[in-house]
Amino acid sequence: MAPSPNSIDYTWYDGLWWETAVSPLSGMTTSNSILNLNVTVPNSAKVYDTTMDTAAPDASYYQAWQFGYFEAELKWQNTSKGAWPAFWMLPVEWIEGATTDGELDVMEGQGGAYPNTVFGTVHEWVNGADEWNNESSNAFTVASGVNLSQYHTYGLLWTPGSLTWYFDNQPMFTVTGYPSVIDNQHYYLILASQEGVNWTLGNTSGGKRNSSFQVQVQWVHVWQQ
């Protein structure tokens, strides 16, 4: 593994390491210090996500962490069916060939179906199969009057043996007792605007074809002891 030198600490790479095609470059812009991740479906590349992350696809450079507090301020189109925003993390070890790996999802959303719900999930993947997760208890509904189409802060506090999800700096739920591989890997950041109804990337059934889904990000922070 080769951590990025300080000179490119804030380098992001487009797409994920297993993707054979990346989204159109026009989907990534900045304006007034806000990052816009926009995915238009369908597009010529048949790509259903606009994703950027802090690891090169060959792991030659990366920014990744073991334990800490991971937070982002962002907004998304919570009432648009098919909108699937994600602020999540995968381990560098997976890129390098590990067959048992973790996944930490700081936040995900399902536009239209769950406009007032935020999902936070931990997975254990073994040979590509989702062997363990907290999907039976991985969501919270925001208070009345809170609009997820406006900016909010989404956070995950990861300490040895414990994961606590935060919304606007308030704890929402905690998961313990997860597989040990989770704590033993180093995770890079991923920001994405995806399109997929019912958690299925590329599923446009009942969704808005020829429409765009946007995630806007003010900042992303990582804090460590």
Added chain:
Amino acid sequence: MLRSSVAPFLLLLILTSFTAAQTRPPQLPSTYNLVFNGTFSKLNRLYLV
């Protein structure tokens, strides 16, 4: 589903960062320090073939 091949070219996004101090979230003790400050004041693009 995971796939083994990688896109034929890679795009490197360099996003410059503000240097302004960031406020520690109130739920974190003072032993936590900011180690990554991802802000998006500027986006440069470099193509790697």
